[in-house]
Amino acid sequence: MTALETFLLADFLGTATWLWLIFISIVIALLVFDLGVLHREHREIGVRESLFLSAGYISAGLLFGLWVWYMKGAGSGMEFYTGFLIEKSLSMDNVFVMAMIFSFLAIPRKYQHEVLFWGILGVIVLRAIMIGLGAHLVSEFSWILYVFGAFLLLTGIKMLFAKVDDHPDLDNNFFVKYLRKHMRITDKLHEGRFFVRQPDANGKSVLWATPLFLALVLIECADLVFAA
Secondary structure (H helix, E strand, O other): OOHHHHHHHOEEOOEEHHHHHHHHHHHHHHHHHHHHHHOOOOOOOOHHHHHHHHHHHHHHHHHHHHHHHHHHOHHHHHHHHHHHHHHHHHHHHHHHHHHHHHHHOOOOHHHHHHHHHHHHHHHHHHHHHHHHHHHHHHHHOOOHHHHHHHHHHHHHHHHHOOOOOOOOOHHHOHHHHHHHHHOOEOOOOOOOOOEEEEEOOOOOEEEEEOHHHHHHHHHHHHHHHHHO
């Protein structure tokens, strides 16, 4: 057996490496197709197109689940579909938070897709780190599961007694204030750019972040909170 065959057949998290490579290749291909073909230019996405895109990506996920079922058996297939359904259900919270962030920062609809696209890429990396770190902590310190459980319990209690008309005040949000205090952020958008160069108070040309980048950071943080 050659070194390449050994690598491809090696077990990684209970699955052969070549299967992971196929999965990663599919994800990259979909992302490239989305940004490089479907949305090469900034434009507003209508409801009809949004529904077609959602149906397409959901269908891709369901078809991938059939492939997992075929390759790894019914147990793995059901686990995939269970996780897929849970993620879809929980993502509704993210949608409302993202809409609130876009509204607060007055991000036009034609630029929202780019923020969400790069947000997805960032979330993939950050969630992979969190999952790996969490798995390592649980394997080393089994008692930490009780800490995670207590956190979820307290979060549930807080949500239970929260008022229905409670809306987060992003103007007074600690994290938003911190970013605006420690970063140069422009007052207005510069088309679809995350960073621009313009003079500071001393007239020196420096790099400034735009509200589009602030929206990206807030969405990343919100997704991490929901993922935790």
